[in-house]
Amino acid sequence: IHKTPSVTGVALIGMLASIIVYLIATIDSAYKAKRTKPDYELKDYNRWYAYVLLVLISMGGSVGTSMYVKANFIEAFRVPVASNYPTIVPNDRFLANKLAYNNSDPKRGDLIVFINPENRRQNYIKRVVAVAGDTVEIIDNEVYVNEQQLERQRLPQSVLDNIKIKVHGKSLEGDVFYEINGDAKYKIFLAKPPHDQASHNFSKITVPPHHCFVLGDNRNLSRDSRHFGPVLLATIKGRADYLYFPAKDWSRFGRIKN
Template identity: 30%
Template sequence: MAERWRPWLGLLKDVLYGVLLWLLIITFVGQVREVPTGSMEPTILVGDRFWTDKLFLRFGTISRGDIVVFDPPFPTSYPYIKRVIGLPGETVEVRDGKVFINGEPLDEPYIAEAPRYTYGPVEIPADQYFVLGDNRNLSNDSHEWGLLSRDRIIARAVYRIWPLSRIGPIQ
């Protein structure tokens, strides 16, 4: 009788190992995310799916230009995705359709259009970041709700996997 169940027990063991491996990967390495809004257009479009990297939080640093996935500082039903613009210790200001870091205009070829708002100047404290959507005027981001704490960052967007016509690294 026990011999009859041996193949099924082996299959069950393989399935359990697979589920455990999957849980470890999405918890510590990365996972696939989908973009529900147009706040990152033209870089990331509504419905794009991309792979995120969680390891960089443990072994790397957050840099200007990184596109990060995070829990916003208010209740929502999904994480946000925005571009890191200002780093700890810098002064950020938005005026005259440009973003200024420490008084110098930032070159931003990736934005949909110039911002039509003003912000700052604000000095960014330690472990805080200033994040903006690439679709500056249609993005709920740091210019509306303030700085983002490092501990709210979940992952960095690294590689678009869908749609196939746009597959490749996200920059």
């Protein structure tokens, strides 16, 4: 997934609003200056460059605030691929909560953003299916956590009516289910050929301490822990919580629905 430009969407709106306020204030000041008595004596600070400097300092403060928010509270991302369909649609834009794991570890079912172990300049968004100490195994595309097969409930194709997509110019076809993982319940998609490209089997492992095991919701079209192993918790950037610009179907706006 991609970061949005250097400020979050919310901070950018605030910055634009600040610029508009500065422009209005400047116009108002100019108007009042024309009405000022001609015998008014200019002060040391009544110089054009002083006002320009003031504006630049104020704008710099806005940018600094937005960067602080991005580093510590929320960060905006755009998803260019379909590996987490149907929960996340290509070109969805969402906010990651960077405070989510300050005092706790990810839980099964969480949708997390983390640094790609194979390319540290890239971020991934995937679903946590197992946590430290769990065993996980995949047999014929069925997931087993602690030797228990995760229950699936088939959903009608109509749930995809407003978010149908194409991948490499071909319609993405497949079956959609709810997967139940402990207290978590989320949608998964099993793509049919030619988009069925992921391994349907994975040998049993125990998730090591300070790690979690992740899978894409689009199980047959995702690069995840089946390829690069469990994810180190220290590389997690946050939990994907809110869609602020859905690529399709604006009823999805707001908290991400599993």
